Amino acid sequence: MTRPEPTPTDPEPGAPDGVDTLTVRDARIVLGCLVEPGSAALHRLVSAHGPVEALDRLASGLESGPLAEAAALRLQGRPAAELAGRLWERAARLGVRVITPESAEWPAQLADLRHISRDTSSTIDRDTFPPQSIWLRGPHALGEVAGRSVALVGARANTVYGAHAAAELGYGLADRGWTVLSGGAYGIDAVAHRAALAASGLTVAVLACGVDRPYPLSNSALFEQIAEEGLLISEWPPGTAPFKMRFLVRNRVIAALARGTVLVEAGARSGARQTLRRARELGRAAMAVPGPITSEMSVGCHEELRRGPDEPVRLVASVDHILEEVGGIGDLAPVPRGAEQPLDALDPVERQLVDAVPRRGTAHATEIAAAAGVSLRDALARLPSLALRGHLREQSGAYSRPRPARRPTP
Known part of the structure; x- marks a missing residue:
């Protein structure tokens, strides 16, 4: 099958000088097929030689060690170009496309994966490098x-x-x-x-x-x-x-x-x-x-x-x-607030006075001031206002709590 040609809407600007972009892309997708994603060894090889030469070295036997052995088992002696052709054919049949780091739509943030690899025997923590290619539907x-x-x-x-x-x-x-x-x-x-x-x-x-x-x-x-x-x-x-x-x-x-x-x-x-x-x-x-x-x-x-x-x-x-x-600057979550209560608007002294009024019966200003721990002057200055605003009831110089509102009968 003929590989798709790049179009003006699908540029691949990152290919090395003098190397066909399709050749680079083919090398990337074959490498991604031969080696499990994230391989630290493959990343070092591609960084040193580029994807095309890295694939040639693996396919020709110039490389040795576990990486080369694993790649050889999947390649099974076939030319890399044949494997690339099969991958393209299957992708076309399924309506699947593929991108590589040289593709315009490649997410740049994947490059950060290079920084989290650890020098350890655990492949999960060592082989954390960016993909060679990504297949998409x-x-x-x-x-x-x-x-x-x-x-x-x-x-x-x-x-x-x-x-x-x-x-x-x-x-x-x-x-x-x-x-x-x-x-x-x-x-x-x-x-x-x-x-x-x-x-x-x-x-x-x-x-x-x-x-x-x-x-x-x-x-x-x-x-x-x-x-x-x-x-x-x-x-x-x-x-x-x-x-x-x-x-x-x-x-x-x-x-x-x-x-x-x-x-x-x-x-x-x-x-x-x-x-x-x-x-x-x-x-x-x-x-x-x-x-x-x-x-x-x-x-x-x-x-x-x-x-x-x-x-x-x-x-x-x-x-x-x-x-x-x-989010960006200014994307702050609103502070959750409960429903406002009638006493929320009172200053601290006014709240003390309201709390000091008995729930049953009445009390005079002197008694309320003593119970609240405030001066008689403060009590005399604030109690009439509290009564006017409905927080207390005043009758013949004595103060009481307002009656709770009756619930409507069903």
Whole structure:
């Protein structure tokens, strides 16, 4: 199959001098197929030689070690160009497109993933580098929709409370023009996606498998709607199966794309907590929704909220709270206030005097002043005014509480 030619609306300005942009793009997508995403070894190889030469070195046997061995097993002696052709053919058949770091719509914020890799034997914490390519289904440009986005993540086995919170936040964010990011899983993820769609907003599902292999299968209809109105994206090429480890690898992309991540509901061992950890490591806003202290499914959120100032996680309970963390200057959440009470307008001395009036019977100014602990002069100056404003009743120089209003009979 003939590969699509770049068009004026799809430039790829980042290719090395003298190298065809299609050659660079092919090299990127083949590398993303041969090596699991985020590989530190592959990142070093591509940084040193560029994607085209890096692929040539792996395919020709110039490289050795675990990276070369893993790539050789997937290449199976086939020319890299043949594998690229097959990937393009499958993508065209499925209506899938692919972008690379050289593409105009590539999200620049993914480059931050280079800074969170740790020198450790744990592949999850070591292999955190940006993807070589991203496969997409949907009509929108990823860089545009992710630039103003918030990730809502949480438990698969959510409670009614968690579903309510996710729906309120997902709908509210989308209604105010923010893209809702999540992982397409059962529970909180699916609720957040559906809420954003219900608000006629944008939502992006970041998958841990090929964009043509919906997982979980019960969310197939949801994925189709997201592909029509939002975006389905994945680092893995079409046809890739959803292995357990890939969900943890995928989480770093969710955290990197969004301005902030909200942990809506999560148990102590929830994988969603790892997405929040990535957000903290990346310097993004990390937020969590508190839940009932009796709920096992809120233990993870509460543990995150107990972190110290070196690993801050902000408590959020509304869309306004979230936007205060991720929005621009002036996006401050309103301070919640209860309904105003009649005594709110009184100064401290006036409140003391009202409190000192007996609830039954009457009292004179001298008695009220003594009970309130104020001077008789202050009492004589304020008691008539309190009676005029309806806070007290005055009769023959004595004061009493006003009668409570009668409730209407049913």
